[in-house]
Amino acid sequence: MQLSNSRVVPRLLRSPNKINILSSKKTISVDHFKQNFLDIEKKWKKKWAKQSPFPVGESGENKYILSMFPYPSGSLHMGHVRVYTISDTLSRYYRMKGFNVVHPMGWDAFGLPAENAAIEHHISPKSWTKSNIEKMKRQFEYMNVHFDWDREIVTCDPAYYKWCQYLFIQLFKKGLAYQDDALVNWDPVDCTVLANEQVDSQGRSWRSGAVVEKKNLCQWFFKISDYSEQLLNDLDHLRSWPEKVKKMQQNWIGKSKGLEIKFKTNQNYTINIYTTRPETVFGAAFIGLSKSHPLIQSESQKDDTLGNILKNDYSSNVGFKLPIIAYNPLTTTPIPVYYAPYVVDEHGTGAVMGVPMHDIRDFSFATNNDIFWSPKHVVLPPKSEAVKHESPYTGIGVMSEICGEYKGMNNREAALKVSKALQNLDTAQLVTKYRLRDWLVSRQRFWGTPIPIVHCDSCGAVPVPEHELPVELPELTDIYGKGSSPLANLESWVKTDCPQCKQPARRETDTMDTFVDSSWYFFRFLDPKNENLPFDPKKIENDMPVDIYIGGIEHSILHLLYSRFLAKAMKDIGLWKNDNLKNEPFTRLITQGMVHGPTYVSQSTGRILKPDQVEKISDNFVNTANPDDKVDLCYFKMSKSKHNGVDPVNTILRWGSDVTRAHLLFSAPVDGVLQWDSTGIVGAERWLLRLATCVQNIQQMTQTDVSNLSNMNDKTLELLEQTHGYMNACAKNYENIFSLNLIISDSMKLTNAIHNCLKDNSAPRSALKTSVEVLVQCIAPVVPCISSELWNCLGHKDSVYKSWPSMQKPVITKKTVSIPVQINGKWRLQVHVPNNCLDEKLVMKAVLAHPNAHQWIGDKKVVRTIVKPKVVSLVVK
Incomplete structure (x- = not known):
């Protein structure tokens, strides 16, 4: 077939x-x-x-059920159908239970896909987006999902992004939005800046897949780091969130307590490193610096070889030795300083103390770069364990003979004493560090919310007056940016007057990260027509936080973390308050699983075949063009490349x-x-x-x-x-x-x-x-x-x-009951007998009359019978 x-x-x-x-x-x-x-x-x-099938809620209780709103790509996929079927099913159930249910829908409409599609098809992203929304609304009709369309919002509508700009200004006034020069992640394909969270572990863009470069640019940030402790501690109040998601956020925030140690150098420059294992300072063989460390950046301007190395993939383990010597603050031993690609900025100081015998990454880097170190361990395992002489040991144990006065101590005790000794030398201090960095919200693209700031030579960065909001996107025919926002090319839009001194000034030409739009939309759903505020605090107090929030686990860090931050920041601004859940926006989080489609993989080549290239012979799949080539049926996430997508509309029509x-x-x-x-x-x-x-x-x-x-x-x-x-x-x-x-x-x-x-x-x-x-x-x-x-x-x-x-x-008591029959310790039959019947003869009559009795008893002898109200047990030989 x-x-x-x-x-x-x-x-x-x-x-x-x-x-x-x-x-x-x-x-x-x-x-x-x-x-x-x-x-x-x-x-x-x-x-x-014409008429809603749902009665008005009788219980007086509200229930806010929300599924993550989609990007209007123009077509729904089975993943969409699954998540919106779940939310629609729940909303219908709670309406039947008498709740006043809020079940809205909108569109996360800004972003790179629309802009890139507009460039490719030579139309405006606005027209492209509007057309896609109309298509997807028709597809929703096929699905028969009941949304509160009177609450619909579209993030690219000025009536919505006006309030994104309003929130930006409130954060700016409170010191939570600021501009700073920064070494940023630059996507060379999409020509825009990426937040750290948008770069994967291989150093590639989450969207384009391009190898990310580093650039020094003046950027806008939200000070999410001020909320690190709140965001971490308040995870404990999210009892109806999946533990996996909370763990992911906990790891991303990355709180740790350790010691910041100062390493002096031969160039009148001090390198601060952060460590949670100060006792291993005796085994320090090198200092490793990250790509964005100030010392690396300054040296790369003087050394072309280093500059070229910095352009390599993040995953490279090839370092570069700097013409600098650092000195161990405890032993005064000189140690080399390297650019080390494996060192990241997200945690600590962007500098590490390389201890090859006690860290696998340090060991690998030192080996690959021919760094000399003493092959002696600082910490030895307990006597019951053996340690390979030239391999790193990462467990607990006792201090070795190379540690002087600390020899023989438990390494945890030694860590405290070494820490104290370094502090007494004024070369270290106890610190608490977070991996979480401030949220970079600048994007050098057109299709996004304009940042409502005017730059004045005299007054600096000045917010646009609130009565002038929204700052609307202009109509542009050429929206392709070449290293800067396309808005920068439109002088008539850029030139303006300073709101404070009225002198000539220039508008900010960056737009906001689209995650800003999606980090508060659930508030706006509750008051979507408000022209005076993002929402009326009184209107949301009975509905927020969201009771049930449904979406993919891929949003565990970016969207959900940013939403939590903005909800807490809006509390501090005075827009809302919810002490019961510590100003968290979502009471319960449901992360639905992915939808995988059948995928046909050639056993001989590993190539993925289209369904019409495969036929089934007996119980096996084979390649139609080559019947000797057997084909495996696997299931993978639906995608065009795997030829396993299913059109939900066709399925519904069928x-x-x-x-x-x-x-x-x-x-x-x-x-x-x-x-x-x-x-x-x-x-x-x-x-x-x-x-x-x-x-x-x-x-x-x-x-x-x-x-x-x-x-x-x-x-x-x-x-x-x-x-x-x-x-x-x-x-x-x-x-x-x-x-x-x-x-x-x-x-x-x-x-x-x-x-x-x-x-x-x-x-x-x-x-x-x-x-x-x-x-x-x-x-x-x-x-x-x-x-x-x-x-x-x-x-x-x-x-x-x-x-x-x-x-x-x-x-009521039944006249007869069905009870199981156990034969030689295994359940074999189910028989009907009078209720509470303990008459052995009557029960055995029912057992022997059962059509399957002969199979399990046959000519065997029943040597023991136990009759109880809910079970019969027989032993036969």
Whole structure:
């Protein structure tokens, strides 16, 4: 069979003749249901466009459910469909529970992709972005997600970025926004500056993939470092955040306590190094300096060889020896000074004390650069451990003979004493360091929020008066920047008057990092039309912080850390306050897993093949062009390069939005990787059709009054008990969120139980209708259109979302019970016996009558029988 993207249209979608919408009939027709599936969705979407299906919240409680708003690329992918299906499902559930739900949507519309696309297609980024938003809104309609579109915001709209500029000015006035010369990360492809967080471990840009260069530029920063301790400590209050995310932020903030040691040099220059292991100073073999260390920068201006080395990849382990000698402050031993690429600025001072025998990176660098050092360890392991003579040892232990008076001490005790000795020599001080650096917000691009600053020769940097905001982007035909912002080329826009002295001045031509736009949008959603403030503090006090925030774990550091900082800074500005959660913006964080697609990989070449290049023979996949080339089926993140993407709109047009939603939620726990299987979606369709069959058969049954529980048979009682447990489990799983998949699996089980009761004619219509009504209501958040149709077919004229189902647990003793039978220590059978029956003969009669009894007992002798109310145990020989 050849694999391709085409497939037979399921029978559910075949509609040869126009048929009336299903619920217009008195009884449900499953054939109509199959044929009119998409018509049913159209019907309910049209109805809901005129009138909301949701009642006004009765509990008086608010629930703010937010999914991270998308960049308007022009097309939704399956990852989008997953995250927005999750948020929509939760919002529908909480509306049924009587909450006033806020579930908004907007667009993170500034940024490089739109600017680069505009340059490529010779149109304005504004037009490009507007067109993409219109496309994606139509795709949202296919998904049948219910957003509060009256709260919609677009970050490239001056009505929004006016308030980004307002916040910038408030931070500037408070000293939290400042300009400084800095050695910055320069992306040579996108021609813009990158924050440290936007450069990966290989020194490449997070977006373009280009090797990042270093440039000295005057840049704008937000003083996030002032909040390092708050950001770290307040992670403890985020009890409903994934521990993995909190750990990532904790590591990024990177608090440590150590010693800053001064190493004097032969050039009247002191190098400060930071260490958490001062006792290893006896083994210092070199000083390593980072690329941006002032000494390296000054020396590179004098030495072309060093200048060329600085252009190499960050991952290089090739250093450069400077014509400088440093002196060990404790032993006065002279040691060389090197440029060392592995030394970074994000933590410490940009300078390290290289101790090869006690640090693997120091050892590797010293080896690669032929640095001489004594192969003796400063710290020796405990006697029970052996240490390789010429290998670094990083554990705890005792000080060696090269440490003089500290010989034999525990290294932790020695660290305190060495630290004290260095402080007494006035060559060291105890310090607390953070890895977190100030947030660089300048970008040399056009498509972003203009920084609202005017530069005056007399007054310096002056904020634009608030009544003149927004500073709008001009219309430009050429938006390609050549080392500076494209705005710098438009003199008519740049030239202005100083707001203070009224003399000629120039506007700031950098724009803001787009993470500024996305670090406070959740506040604006609550008051999107406010023309006087970013938001009215009174309007947000009942909704902030966000109750449930849903998005990818890839935003754990950048977006989430910046959002936390800005929320705390806005508290200090006086815009909001929330003492209960320490001014944190998100109460609960849900990080959904990625969606992976089926990927075909040639075993012989490792090349990724397109689906139509593969065919299945027996149980194996082979290359169509070469049947001897076997192909592995793997799952990877969906991408064009892997030929494994799935168009969500085509999927919805083929199967319907409800079936697609059910399949997405059923396929994996919310935080797990979802391996998209197009063949598996039919299972969700079959389940919903079986449910429709049950509704049809129940509606056609004759009404029998068995309201008295004592008159019900055991099958009926079991069904009602299962229904009650199912209802409670659904509520629990909706609120747990991570186990939404269990709602679908439990719904399938209850559907089968109802189906079996109908098949056996073992339950009255009243009980069956109660069960199926609870089931339809419980799945309403997942499958809105189908549940609404079935609810109407069950005779209800009100909305299925009117309330969460309510049902009392049946309290009655069953006449018979099902108990497990253990044979020779293993569970083998399940038999029905009278309730609380301890009669061994009666129980054995039921066991031997079981159709599978012969398989496990046969001609063997039962040598021991134990009968208890909830279990039967047999020993046979």
